[in-house]
Amino acid sequence: MLAKRIIPCLDVKDGRTVKGVNFVDLRDAGDPVELAWQYSQQGADELVFLDITATHENRKTTIDLVKAVARQVNIPFTIGGGINEVKDADILLNAGADKISINSAAVRNPKLIDDFARAFGRQFVVIAADTRLVDGKQLIHLRGGRERTEIETLNWLQEAEERGAGEILLTSMDHDGTKDGFDTTFLAKVNAMVHIPLIASGGAGSQQHFVDVFEKAGVDAALAASVFHYGEILIPDLKQTLRTAGVVVR
């Protein structure tokens, strides 16, 4: 059976991981490649790298990072941040990235999704979306949640799928950073609507939260950052908890 995926997310700035990391065995906690390797050894199913300061100037740093990860890590990974045109994505995919994620750029220019799907196949195209509840409506937010749009999240995700997205990474800004659990209610709604894999993000604080998001929302994967980086949740323990709860994991 297809296993539910656990995905640590690493925020990268100028080729270094930024969020605090609290692993015992790390020689260099700021080295995303070593961190990625550690996660792959622990049983992470996939990795997401978010280049939070992606600009034209440090694009080369990002490409070098992608190559280094592809050389050393034997699980798939996605890279996101600052990808605005087919050319950007082409370079990253040729450097060994398995998928690229686009967020604001796709909202500003939805045709980008069609272009990417045609150029690389839809399985390479992850649509990352940040959603927040405003006056009873889930609305798409840009720039890490700082900029609100009037676009309803469900409508946007449906459009993204129709245009050729291969996967959705949905972050609930209301839950992100709270450690109170994923937004299982809204994620369940999205999951019932889309026909492509859905990655849940935002709110992971305990192992039970992962059980809940798989059981209640039925999502395909769950992503988290700090609970993994600070060692609050160890992936082998989490996998065991999920297995005991009857969730299929690798």
Next chain:
Amino acid sequence: MIGIVNYGAGNIFSLTAALDRVGIGYGMVNEASDLDLYDRIIIPGVGHAGAAMEKLVQSGLSSYIASLEKPVLGICVGMQLLTSFSEEGNADLLKIVPLKTLHFGGRVTEKVPHMGWNSIQIQNGSTLFQGIEDNAYFYFVHSYFIEYEADFTSAVCRYGVDFSAAIQKNNFYGVQFHPEKSGKDGEQLLLNFSRI
């Protein structure tokens, strides 16, 4: 040494990186005469099967591949190319293994693409899977699948339907999953291929 068919269908960086990790030597096959330089051949491939077949034909390599007697391993779309036909682009393929490549869409209620780690059931102990446990997980990303057929299917996977996770006919092998992204078991499979 493994020759990698370099016909422009998808990036091969991940594949060469995996071969580097396990210490298998490789080179590129750009034209027909290069096929003689290696004792086994890998056909990689991602993206659209019909488009990949067109590129293989344009490379001038397609007519030589079927007559190879050394071990050949197709990966993902590279595996699908070994079959007769794909619904992706309604394309005629190499016809080495008499099977069809079909679309998941309309045939299963599961989400498409089939993306992630799925367990496989190894059939009749193919040498490709030596040292790999039955029901091991491999990483899949695909929207089209090769039908199950007892004679040629060497590993089965289930995703709404039973399909061929791996096929074999004589010296031709194919895997639908990505061994270069499938952790230790994937690396073991590449090692096994290098020793066939």
